[in-house]
Amino acid sequence: MKKIGLIGGMSWESTALYYQNINRDVARRLGGLRSARVHLVSLDFQEIADLQKQGDWLRMTEILQTAARQLESSGAEVLLICTNTMHRIAPEVQSVTPLPLLHIADVTADAVLAAGLHKVGLLGTRFTMEQAFMRDLLAARGIACLVPDEAGRAEVHRIIFEELCRSVVLESSRQKLIALVQQLVAQGAQGVILGCTELTMILRPDDAGVPSFDTTALHAMAAVDFSLS
Structure with missing residues (x-):
């Protein structure tokens, strides 16, 4: 071992x-x-x-x-x-x-491609959603990423830093995240990447209504x- x-x-x-x-x-x-x-x-x-x-x-x-x-x-x-x-x-x-x-992007890409998907939503910190380091690696594997709008990105970032990193898990925040995922699905996302290692604390696999990929x-x-x- x-x-x-x-x-x-x-x-x-x-x-x-x-x-x-x-x-x-x-x-x-x-x-x-x-x-x-x-x-x-x-x-x-x-x-x-x-x-x-x-x-x-x-x-x-x-x-x-x-x-x-x-x-x-x-x-x-x-x-x-x-x-x-x-x-x-x-x-x-x-x-x-x-x-x-x-x-983490390599193993996530493997899972997304194994599921037969090529366009997914990406939730994470502002850094992960807005900067290129994660999206570019996924794009190199043929996976397009959709992210929430400015207000949505701000809310996801807030939930991560002000709640999840402090061991706070709120149903109201879970519902906000589900709504953001549904918006991405409406834009063509076939699944969603939980691209922050804390998001698995609040979103369950069946919450999105589409395949979700727990990067943790x-x-x-x-x-x-x-x-x-």
């Missing part, structure tokens, strides 16, 4: 889901009391969130590069960045370590595939 290295804490809520998903899948596949060999560097999300607001991606790159080196030194054999947004700097993190870094679970399962390969 290869050791899985997690760069987490962004937020700790979704990192807990990674740990849970990884260990449950290892136990399901291997039986008994088997659990994953996981190494974790958990960052202080307040520091990262402040840097995101400032647009200081250079400093965030330095922090995640340090975490990657720590995991390599600890004996980890594969790396995961446990957040969609911070994949904006995935190439820079990969550049400082020979360890393979499993990219997909990323975690890819880690188990690698670990047991």
Whole structure:
């Protein structure tokens, strides 16, 4: 069993889901009391969130590069960045370590294409919905992404940072997200990517009425595939 290295804490809520998903899948596949060999560097999300607001991606790159080196030194054999947004700097993190870094967009694209879909809605932080790093990688695989309008993007971002990252899950917010998904479906989305690792806390697989793709679970399962390969 290869050791899985997690760069987490962004937020700790979704990192807990990674740990849970990884260990449950290892136990399901291997039986008994088997659990994953996981190494974790958990960052202080307040520091990262402040840097995101400032647009200081250079400093965030330095922090995640340090975490990657720590995991390599600890004996980890594969790396995961446990957040969609911070994949904006995935190439820079990969550049400082020979360890393979499993990219969340790659495993998501695999799942979307396996479902036979080519146009999907994308929900996430403003960074994920508005910047190109996620959408371009999906487009390179032949997947077009639709995102909510300006007001919708602002509301999704607010729900993530002001509620989900603080362990607050409100039915009213779930209904708002469902309405946004329905708008994207009306525009031609065949499915929806839950492109923020906290969104699985509030949206259930059948909420959208179309296939949904939980990037947290997909990323975690890819880690188990690698670990047991």
